[in-house]
Amino acid sequence: MSDAARLDLPESGYVLANATVPSAVTSGTINHMGDGLGRADLLIERGEIASVAPCGLLVGRDDLPAIDLDGGLVLPAFVDMHTHLDKGHIWPRKPNPDGTFPGALTAVSEDRPARWSAQDLRRRMDFALRTAHAHGTAMVRTHLDSIPPQEAISWPVFQEVRRDWADRIEIQASALYGVESLLQPGFLDHIADIVRDAGGTLGAVTYMIEGLESSLDALFQAASRRGLDLDFHVDETADPQARSLRLIAEAALRNRFKGRIVCGHCCSLALQDAEEVDRTLDLVARAGIGVVSLPLCNMYLMDRQAGRTPRWRGVTLLHEMRGRGIPVAVASDNTRDPFYAYGDLDMVEVFTQAVRILHLDHPVGDWIRTVTVTPAQMLGDPMRGRIDAGLPADLVLFRTRNWNELCARPSGPRRVLRAGQEIGRNLPDYRELDDLMEP
Template sequence: MGFSTLPEARRYRLTNATVPACLTEAADLVPDSEGLALADLTIDGGILAAIRPAGRPDPESDPKGLPALDLDRGMVWPAFVEAHTHLDKGHIWPRAPNPDGSFDGALTAVRGDRAAHWSAADVRARMEFSLRCAFAHGTRLIRTHIDSDPPQHRVSWPVFAELRKDWAGRVELQGSALVGIDRVLEDPYFDDLSHTVRAHGGILGAVTYPVAGLEAGIDRMFRHAIEHGLDLDFHADETGDPSVRSLALIAEAAIRHRFRGRVLVGHCCSLARQPEDVIDRTLDLVAEAGLAVVSLPMCNLYLQDRRAGATPRWRGVTLLHEMKARGIPVMVSSDNTRDPFYAYGDLDALEVYAQATRILHLDHPVGDWPRAVAATPAEVLCRPEFGRLAAGGGADLVLLRARSWTELLSRPQADRIVVRAGRAVDTTPPDYRELDALLAPQGEQA
């Protein structure tokens, strides 16, 4: 398949398609033992007009002779949703590598690169490159964290707002502030940050870690979010130290403040290292508080338990199965791409899903885990129209040759067709050479 093979008519059909039943709203589809169903889809002017069991067209809405593409049981997914990324850090690895792959090494490298290079032009060029990657791979909605230590917040947030406007209709963007929790207690900086976030339609966010004022900082985040009608997004417990337990503090604060907004918490790695009674109490609190959790399996597999000359002993991910069993919304996402926190990645949500399946055992059965890169993050990010195959919804699709889970997860699916508003788009990712002049190591720049 290539991106020129779709019918060019305004109205056409995709026949003999395999769809994940958990991502559709067509009640008459009959899934097999793997949760996959054969379907025919009708596209009409950018709208997914109908989803029907394969071979059962409606004579009135699907007249004989309507142009069609037989997918030969290839999969059709809705466009992907990424709930946790860092577009402003993306692709700085060539000029700011992490010397030892550690978390501390990443912090040091990013701080140095930010101070030396993060002008508006630099941030925009790298964010734009990342968006082009995500678009080519089939992503429709992204939340990005934005490094907001002063004075960077006054540089990066206007760039984000410009890109959100420029990319509207292709990739919808949400922005969340990223600062240390201790910064939340700093005035007048925090008031200025809050004003900046609100002025650009953002989400209030912070990184929690063991520091004096941790609980006071969390409380201030909730009070401020209530006062200004903001949602919250936390990085929490990105460590293997079992004594680090801020996820429970966030849940307790949400309950104490009777918070009615959305709270998304990322990482939560240390939870997997804690005693069972602590885990049970924490998950009960998270469920009661209505928090959602996003795991970043590729980045945390890379960072956690890294010791020179030693083999890692754990996978770095949080307890998604146990959370899901309690009704907690869970999802997976890319996190960092080609920066000191993760040297690899290309904002390909399908790669994230494939790797998460291996790392987190999201299989046997697959069940509704495909929702973790589609419908669930779309709901948590308050854009439920994305991430699902629904009659009357947008025809933003990803067409794959794979016919089953084992075919899907065994190859990178580089020949996918990405469909936007019913039309195929070019799926060629941007060439890294475009960034060469921008990312030359210090001393080599012209």
């Protein structure tokens, strides 16, 4: 397979021959090689995966042209389950003054009321989605700042953008606000109705405030009445006394909540004693909660002090969670905004950095599920993030042949297929947003 020339892929059908496929993302038959990888041929017909078979079984038919991948790795299109498209790419006009969490909060609280018009949001969100699409992502959940009056702008824009992108990326949205907002009369019903009408997910940023348990009960009950799922930002702090993850799990069990629950960040858990960790994780497993870690953003924010080297990584306990059967994922989080100055919504970068930061290696095994199968299931679409017969041929093809090569060279050549056809990978130019960055 050439690195440069666009692949000539007949819509009627072809074979991707001699591919390396992770066993964790397919139920097809592959020739296992170790470390969760195997060799296979993929039959693509009319935009779908028609078959996954051991190498050689699908090659040789005159009516099926074959593209020899020479052992190149093939992954399903990615699922980025925790992003902030409404904040993305405001760094040039509103950088974080010191890289800290309080600095990020202040910067965003100043930029939002001054600059987040419908036009501003729409352009920045579209720029971000074009980037994610070019990198190979097919499903995204974004959190939307929903503090009045911003909710009246952001949710209609989200619905417009979702319609515009429906044939390229499936986009979900979750409401974002501090948990103390639930104490304001009428706020919860107001935002829950907006979320229901937009087909979104309810949520909150949780931390240890007085009356947190009763606020969580009200939130769970409001979601239940409207048939909504829940997605929380949880304990994004270095304070070991921040234990709202446990309180969320207790509230889920207490209220017999039937919907899906996701908790993001959960940073403080890594600083708590073993007894508290065991107690919390037992409850999280019983409540059926999924956890998403945001390693790039939390490495950037957590334990940052001027003139002092950080002492911990800021990430949560993914190994311990997975050992208890808790679904775990990793995602991009913020992109070029005060909460994370960098990032490009590239799930290859997110995965390979997560392998390094969280030690998801020796072996890598099935950790690729954290950016494919598992987040898709947590977002309610169990057919995404897989390479199986009958599914759309939404694939990412690499020249690298194994996890070591991918993690050593994550920026190396890749091709993105959607419905079996290669898409252009020209990334949008930052200059497109220059007029939005003027003071």
